[in-house]
Amino acid sequence: MYRLSGGAILWQHHPGLPAATFLAMPAEPAPAARPVAAARRRRLRADRARQLADLLRHQILAGGVPGGVLPLEDVIAADYRASRNTVRQALDLLRGERIVERQPGVGTVVVCEKYPHGLDRLQGLAETLREHGRVTNEVRTVGPVSAPGPVAHRLGLPEHADVLCVERLRRLDGLPLSLDLSYLPMDIGGELLGCDLENTDVFRLLEQLTGGPLGHAEITLEAVNADAHSAAVLQAPRGAAVLMLERLTRLPDGRPVDLEFIRFRGDRITMSGVLHRSL
Amino acid sequence: MYRLSGGAILWQHHPGLPAATFLAMPAEPAPAARPVAAARRRRLRADRARQLADLLRHQILAGGVPGGVLPLEDVIAADYRASRNTVRQALDLLRGERIVERQPGVGTVVVCEKYPHGLDRLQGLAETLREHGRVTNEVRTVGPVSAPGPVAHRLGLPEHADVLCVERLRRLDGLPLSLDLSYLPMDIGGELLGCDLENTDVFRLLEQLTGGPLGHAEITLEAVNADAHSAAVLQAPRGAAVLMLERLTRLPDGRPVDLEFIRFRGDRITMSGVLHRSL
Structure with missing residues (x-):
C-alpha cells in the first residue's frame, strides 16, 4: 500500500490473494492499520458514506x-x-436529498419518485411520461410580446418582432414537475391561442398545426439552485436543485419554432439516454 | 384580455395592431390597468425577473x-x-447563482465560466473539453473492492466479485469540475493500476487496453444538492446544485466495463446535444 501524490491510498492488486483480503467498501482502512490524522479518517468515512449513498440511490x-x-x-x-x-451516514445523505424518510415504527421509507424523461428522442412531457400518469398544464402567462434581441436572434426573427410567450406549470397527476417558458414565432404561435394548452403538449399542437412531425432540437442541460420564486411555484424548498433544460426546436426544414427554458424539479425528474462512442 | 382558469392573463392577438401595443416583457400589466392584489403584482414582478434572468443567463x-x-x-x-x-431583480438572481458579481467602480461582471460537455457522443472529460484546457485527475481512491450486489449485477459479475474502484477529483486547468467514482471489472480494471490515471481519461486507457473503441453507454442525468462533504471536495458551497451523471459504459460486444457516478459542479458544466424527433 502506498500513497499517490494526491494523498490517495493505492491498494496494489495481488492476483494470488482472495477477494476477502481486500476491503468491502473503497478506502476503508484496516482497524488501527496505522495512525492517521483525525481529519483524514473523517474524510474517508465521508467518502464511504457518499459512495454507499450513490449505490442506494440507484437501487431506490x-x-x-x-x-x-x-x-x-x-x-x-x-x-x-x-x-x-x-x-x-449514507441514509442521512439520502434523507437530506428527500429521497427517504425515517418513519417511527416503520423504518426508512422511500418518499421520492423520480420519473424518467427520455434523452434519446425529441419528446414532449406528456408523451415521455405517458406510462407514468396524466400531465396537466397550468397556463400562467400566454400572449404576444416583443422579442428581446437574443430571443429574436435564436428564432431567426427581426429584433422586437412579435413572439408568443407561454409559461406553464406542468404537473403529473397533480404533482408539480416543471416550469416551462416558451417563445414561438407569432405566425405559428398565434395559432396556439385557440388550442387546449392545459391538456396538450405544445409539440403535439405544433405538429397538428404544421401538418407534419417536428425536426430536431438543440438542447442544453444544467443543474441550478432554484431561486425563491421558482421554488415557490414548483412547491420545492428554496435553493432546491433544479434540472434546467434550454431547448430550441426546429421544423424539418430547419426553421426554429420553439425556444424553451424549462426548470424540472431535481427530485422528480431524471433524464436517460444512450450515448455511442462512434457517430 | 381575460383570465384562464389558472389565473393567467391572456392577451388576445389582434393582427391589425402594431407590436408596440403588446408588452415588452411577458405579463407586464399596463400601469393601473385595474386593481390587482399585491400578492399577484409581486408574483408578476418575480416572473418577469426570472424570465429576464433566463435570457441574460443564456447570453452570458x-x-x-x-x-x-x-x-x-x-x-x-x-x-x-x-x-x-x-x-x-434579474441581476440579483444571477448573482445568487454566482454567474455575475457587482464590482464597485466596474459594474456587473461575469464571474462564472461554464464548459460544454457533449451529449451527442460518448466521450471522456479531457476529450470533450480539449479546446478549453488541460484536465488533470487527483486520484483519491484506487483499489479492488468486493462488489456490492447492485454493482456486480450491473457489471454482469457474480455478487462480491472483485472490482476496481477508482475515485478521482477532476480539474480543468486546476479548477475542480467533477468528482468521479468508477467501478470496473477486475480483469480489465486491474490493468489500470499501472496506468497514468492522473493525466489520462479512463476511456482512453480502456481503449488502449482492449485495442479498440468502446461501444455505447446508458446514462442518467439528475440535478441534486451537494451534501456537505461532496461540496467541500468540489470546493463549492454546501447545497450547491450538482449535475449528477450515472453512466454504464460497454464494449462493442455489449459487455459492461465501467460503472460511474459523476458529480459535476452545476456552475461549471453544461451538457449540450441534439435530439431528433424521429429515431
Missing part, C-alpha cells in the same frame, strides 16, 4: 426497494459490507 | 458579453424593454 430509483421500505441498517451493512456507521 | 453563457462586463442597467432595460426594477 431503479425500483429495487420492494414495498418502499428499506431493509434494517444491519442488513444493508451486511449486503454492502459496510459498517453500521457508514450505513447511517 | 453563450459568450455574448464582450469583455465580461454587463451593460448598465438602463441599457439592459432598454434592450429587453423591461423596467429597471426588473433588471435589478
